[in-house]
Amino acid sequence: xxxxxxxxxxxxxxxxxxxxxxxxxxxxxxxxxxxxxxxxxxxxxxxxxxxxxxxxxxxxxxxxxxxxxxxxxxxxxxxxxxxxxxxxxxxxxxxxxxxxxxxxxxxxxxxxxxxxxxxxxxxxxxxxxxxxxxxxxxxxxxxxxxxxxxxxxxxxxxxxxxxxxxxxxxxxxxxxxxxxxxxxxxxxxxxxxxxxxxxxxxxxxxxxxxxxxxxxxxxxxxxxxxxxxxxxxxxxxxxxxxxxxxxxxxxxxxxxxxxxxxxxxxxxxxxxxxxxxxxxxxxxxx
Numbered sequence: 251x252x253x254x255x256x257x258x259x260x261x262x263x264x265x266x267x268x269x270x271x272x273x274x275x276x277x278x279x280x281x282x283x284x285x286x287x288x289x290x291x292x293x294x295x296x297x298x299x300x301x302x303x304x305x306x307x308x309x310x311x312x313x314x315x316x317x318x319x320x321x322x323x324x325x326x327x328x329x330x331x332x333x334x335x336x337x338x339x340x341x342x343x344x345x346x347x348x349x350x351x352x353x354x355x356x357x358x359x360x361x362x363x364x365x366x367x368x369x370x371x372x373x374x375x376x377x378x379x380x381x382x383x384x385x386x387x388x389x390x391x392x393x394x395x396x397x398x399x400x401x402x403x404x405x406x407x408x409x410x411x412x413x414x415x416x417x418x419x420x421x422x423x424x425x426x427x428x429x430x431x432x433x434x435x436x437x438x439x440x441x442x443x444x445x446x447x448x449x450x451x452x453x454x455x456x457x458x459x460x461x462x463x464x465x466x467x468x469x470x471x472x473x474x475x476x477x478x479x480x481x482x483x484x485x486x487x488x489x490x491x492x493x494x495x496x497x498x499x500x501x502x503x504x505x506x507x508x509x510x511x512x513x514x515x516x517x518x519x520x521x522x523x524x525x526x527x528x529x530x531x532x533x534x535x536x
Contacts, residue, residue, distance in 0.1 A: 282326075285319050289327035292317075297336055297347060298409055298436045299402030308337060308345040334430050336437065348437055352487050355438045359482045362431050363475065366412060369424060370458065370474040373415050374467040381418045385459050388414055392455065396448050408451050409436060438485065446484035454480070 296302040313324045328345045331337045338348050350358070377385075388411060395404035409432040416425035439446075454477040461470040 282323060285317070285323050286326045286330070289313065289317050289319070289324060290330050293327070293331060294334075294336060294433055295406065298433050299405050300436065300440060301402060302347050304347050304349040304437055304441050306347040308347065310344065335434055348434075350434065350438050350441055352442075354434075355442060355485065355487055356482075358431055358434050358438060359478060362412075362428070362435070363478050365424065365428060365431070366474055366478065367471055369416055369419065369421075369428075370462075370470045371467045373419060374462050374465055374470040377415075377418055377462055382459065382463050384418070385411075385414065385462070389452070389456055389459060392452050396452050404448050404452075405436065408448060408455070409433070411455050435481075439481075442485040442487055444481065444485050446481045450480065451477070 293302065293308070308328065310321045310324050310328070313327075314321045317324070328337060328339060332339045332345070335350075335354075336348055337345050339345050388407070392404065392407045392411070394400075395407055412432055413425050413429045416428050438444075454473065458470060458473045458477065461473055
C-alpha cells in the first residue's frame with residue numbers, strides 16, 4: 251500500500267519593511283558616526299586653538315545649523331565631549347565649554363607626568379632615524395608657527411607633539427589618552443593664565459628630540475619631567491588674594507591720583523608730594 255506524499259509547504263516571502271521618510275539616516279550608520287566625529291573634532295580643535303573659551307555656551311540648535319545636521323547628531327557629539335571632560339552638560343543650562351577646577355588641573359598634570367615619563371623613556375630606545383626626522387619636521391612647523399605668531403596653529407602643534415610620539419610607538423590607546431589630556435590642558439591654560447610661553451615650550455621640545463636622537467633615556471626623562479613641571483608651575487593655581495588698595499591702584503599709583511579734584515577733601519592736592527633731596531651721605535648700594 252503506497253503512502254500518499256505530503257503536500258509541499260510553500261515558504262512565504264518576507265514582507266517588505268516600509269521605510270519612513272525620516273528614517274533614511276538609519277540606513278547609513280557610518281555616515282552618522284562620521285558626522286558626529288566631525289562635530290566633536292571641530293569643537294575640540296576650537297578649544298585647543300583657544301577659539302572657544304571656558305564657559306562658552308554651545309547651543310544644540312545653533313550647532314545643528316552650523317554643521318547642517320540634526321540636533322540628534324549634535325547631542326551625540328556633545329555627549330562624547332562631556333565624557334572627555336571638555337564640556338559640561340547641565341539640566342536647563344545645556345552644554346558649555348568646561349571650566350576645570352584647580353584640583354582637576356593638578357590631577358591632569360599628574361596623569362600626564364605618569365604617562366609621558368614612561369612613554370619618553372621607551373621612545374628613547376625604540377624610535378628609528380626616520381621617526382626622528384619626522385619629529386624634526388614637526389619641530390620646524392612649530393618654529394614657523396611661533397615666529398609667525400600663529401596662535402591657533404602653534405597651540406595645536408605644541409600639543410600634538412606629545413601625541414605624535416605616542417603614535418610613533420604604535421600605541422593608539424596611549425595616543426588617545428594623551429590627546430584627551432592635552433586638550434584639557436589647553437582649557438586649563440586658558441582658565442589659569444599660563445605664563446609658559448610658546449617659545450619656551452618649543453625650545454624644550456627641541457631638547458627632548460635631541461635626547462631621543464642620542465638614544466639617551468635618562469636625559470629624555472629628565473627633560474620631559476622638567477617640561478611638564480615648567481608648564482604646570484607657570485599656571486596660577488595658587489592665586490593669592492591681593493591687598494585691596496594694590497588691586498585697585500596698580501603700578502604705584504595712589505588713590506588721590508585716581509580721584510578728580512572735586513572729589514578730594516578740602517585742603518588736599520591730587521599732586522604727589524615732592525621727593526626729598528638725597529643727602530651727600532646717602533648709603534651706596536651694596
